[in-house]
Amino acid sequence: MSEPIIEIDGVSKRFVKSLDLAERTARLLGASVRQLTVNAVDGVDLSIRKGEVMGLVGESGCGKSTLGRIVAGLYAPSAGAIRFRGRDVAALKGKDAKEAALKVQMVFQDPMSSLNPRLRVDQIIGEAPRVHGLAGRGEIDAYVEAALQRVGLDPAMRKRYPHQFSGGQRARIGIARALAVQPDFIVCDESVAALDVSIQAQILNLFMDLREELDLTYLFISHDLGVVEHISDRVAIMYLGRVVELGASEEIFASPNHPYTQALLAEIPTFEAKKKTYSVIKGEIPSPIDPPSGCHFHPRCPHAFARCRTERPALKETAPNRYSACHLNDAS
Amino acid sequence: MTALLSIEDLKTHFFTRDGVVKAVDGVSFSLMRGQILGLVGESGSGKSVTGFSLLGLVDPPGRIVDGSIRFDGEDLVKGGEPMLRTLRGKRIAMIFQDPMMTLNPVLRIDTQMIETVLAHENVSRAEALKRARDALVMVGISSPDERMQSYPHQFSGGMRQRVAIAIAMLHKPDLIIADEPTTALDVTIQAQILAEMQKLCAETGTALIWITHDLAIVSGLADRLAxxxxxxxxxxxxxxxxxxxxxxxxxxxxxxxxxQGKTRGARLQQISGMPxxxxxxxxxxxxxxxxxxxxxxxxxxxxxxxxxxxxxxxxxxxxxxxxxxxxxxxxxxxxxxxxxxx
Known part of the structure; x- marks a missing residue:
């Protein structure tokens, strides 16, 4: 087992909507106005080993994208720390901080809104390596060409604008841009969600080829369980800001432990040549502004008992390298 | 048994400044009563335009240039707008990808539902309200009386889609065209909607055309695939x-x-090139x-x-x-x- 490249240590992220003047005045006069706090990420511990693909799964609003952005350094955590190669990223200064920031890159969901529409492709890909001195003024053209070729794009297209490309090609440009600064770690936030199935297969294959070629580690965020099962070595399942289950991909998909994971996996439209009766999980995802007490899943959980309402279950090892946050594991 | 819907060589073209876009170019299929057809394709394959053509919802510069759509023996292309008006919402209903497209954001749910009932049937408002309420119960919305007083923005995405389905079911149509109704929803909510549709179609004998890019969804739902x-x-x-x-x-x-799980570790077999x-x-x-x-x-x-x-x-x-x-x-x-x- 190789050493961890990224360690997420007790990370939380709170978004606070502070009160404006009118609301503060109203509160002074006795109105029940209060500050809204969203606990988008709530005490997550996760360690990602070098060379693996960690899948991060959850439904909308579970905080998976926020966690990805914290890892990529786009948000600062409200509590906890991100350690890159054993060193706390927030504590680094100067050259080390820049180095750590460059080594973790992100590939976004919608390439159209993450690529500047007014820049040509060679500018989009070439800007960062030029600024960071990875390629000199004379070498930048060759550098961009190599970057385009690596993701399967024709270097002849480097003078075009993003809108002149198809969705699949734009996804490739987004990947080329992330790879241009020679990162070790890539956060893929729903990077294939917007693509058609046949194009999605091409991009997933590209991700796997690049991982071999450049020795990359991925944090692969997706709501598509089929994609995650296909690509990940390990999977973390999130529900309302917390990781509820973690383990090797084939083990989790074969025998999920947490009731939420069980429900989630049962709901995947499986690819079968026979008619299936869809079962129904009760209710909807509660609002993260006012999450349920104790275990967040208890109002929808078929096995919930008294303790689930009051006490937050810890993420505990249930089998070697399998973790689950559920009180049921203590009971049995 | 004759087909409920039979489409012959349907062609819907868009006449743009840059040339003619043949979005639908010779589509034929037929559908029996109570049958579920999965219409599958990637973006730009013309699956949505096919669905829109059935209801005459294609806007200029697009129009149906050729072919016939026979619904229960009548030709909808020949019948044109007057005939379609009597069918839309009454015998053929549509559920869109984004329920906000179906729902008017400034009207309460009950107003919109009563309007739909009264558009095709001469009943009292109280009767229409009761019908609307029953439809909401049928799609699994709890406390319908309270929910009917709400505006669309007060619902979650899954709930909105349920309301859209309830509106589609108001007149117990013979055919529902569903255009990617679960694409914007989460997996657990998608399963709820699929279960609901499956149950409703089995109970009411409504035929369904489910338009999607996701083969996995229709593989478990549809009787036939196109x-x-x-x-x-x-x-x-x-x-x-x-x-x-x-x-x-x-x-x-x-x-x-x-x-999927089976393909783990292996390369996916990809189709080279692009559409x-x-x-x-x-x-x-x-x-x-x-x-x-x-x-x-x-x-x-x-x-x-x-x-x-x-x-x-x-x-x-x-x-x-x-x-x-x-x-x-x-x-x-x-x-x-x-x-x-x-």
Missing amino acids: VMYAGRVVEEGETARVIERPLHPYTKGLIASVP PSLRSLPKGCAFRPRCARADEACLEEPALEEKLHGRKARCFHPWSLDEAADARRQAPSRDGMAETAT
């Missing part, structure tokens, strides 16, 4: 048999490129440039023909024809019986 590519149906048949033994190379490629632009389709078979089996014969346009009993494909070199024929020879009676029964 796979579209570049404005044409390239394969049609019973769902289980299409998934098990696809005939058209595109269908086969599409199925193989769906990532062609509808303005400049390649000569002959539209899939030819991406197809491994293509040869000179494919420079001619293949027709959608019956390749196997009850299975059509638009291809000169279909896959698994021999295997499938062998399998059929081994168990001819059971298959044959099922075919004639439907």
Whole structure:
């Protein structure tokens, strides 16, 4: 087992909507106005080993994208720390901080809104390596060409604008841009969600080829369980800001432990040549502004008992390298 | 039994400044009462425009240039707007991808639902309100009286889609066209909607056209599948048999490129290239440039023909024809019986 490249240590992220003047005045006069706090990420511990693909799964609003952005350094955590190669990223200064920031890159969901529409492709890909001195003024053209070729794009297209490309090609440009600064770690936030199935297969294959070629580690965020099962070595399942289950991909998909994971996996439209009766999980995802007490899943959980309402279950090892946050594991 | 809906050689073209976009170019299929058809294709394949054409919802510069849509014996293309007005919402309903497209954001749910009932039936408001309430109960909305007083923005995405389904079901239509209604929803909510639709169709005998890009969803839902590519149906048949033994190379490629547990660690079989632009389709078979089996014969346009009993494909070199024929020879009676029964 190789050493961890990224360690997420007790990370939380709170978004606070502070009160404006009118609301503060109203509160002074006795109105029940209060500050809204969203606990988008709530005490997550996760360690990602070098060379693996960690899948991060959850439904909308579970905080998976926020966690990805914290890892990529786009948000600062409200509590906890991100350690890159054993060193706390927030504590680094100067050259080390820049180095750590460059080594973790992100590939976004919608390439159209993450690529500047007014820049040509060679500018989009070439800007960062030029600024960071990875390629000199004379070498930048060759550098961009190599970057385009690596993701399967024709270097002849480097003078075009993003809108002149198809969705699949734009996804490739987004990947080329992330790879241009020679990162070790890539956060893929729903990077294939917007693509058609046949194009999605091409991009997933590209991700796997690049991982071999450049020795990359991925944090692969997706709501598509089929994609995650296909690509990940390990999977973390999130529900309302917390990781509820973690383990090797084939083990989790074969025998999920947490009731939420069980429900989630049962709901995947499986690819079968026979008619299936869809079962129904009760209710909807509660609002993260006012999450349920104790275990967040208890109002929808078929096995919930008294303790689930009051006490937050810890993420505990249930089998070697399998973790689950559920009180049921203590009971049995 | 005659078909509820039968589409013959439907062509919907868009006349843009840059040329004619043949979004739908010769689509034919038919649908029995109570049957569920999965209309599958990638973006730009013309699946949504096919759905819109059925209800006459294609806006200029697009129009239906050729073909016929026969619904319960009447030709909707010839009948035009007056006939469509009497059918829309009453006998043919549509559910859109984004429920905010169906719902008016400034009207309460009850107002919108009563309006829909009164548009086609001469009943009292109280009666209409009761019907609306029953429809909401049917799609599994709890405390309907309270919810009816709300505005669309007060609902979550899944709830809104349920309301859209309830509105579609108000008149117990003969046919519902659902255009990717679960794409924007989470997995658990998607399963709830699928379960709901499955139940409703079984209870009311409503036929359903489910338009989607996700083969996995329709593989568990639809009776028949029609796979579209570049404005044409390239394969049609019973769902289980299409998934098990696809005939058209595109269908086969599409199925193989769906990532799942089985494909872990292996490379996905990808279809090379990308879908062609509808303005400049390649000569002959539209899939030819991406197809491994293509040869000179494919420079001619293949027709959608019956390749196997009850299975059509638009291809000169279909896959698994021999295997499938062998399998059929081994168990001819059971298959044959099922075919004639439907």
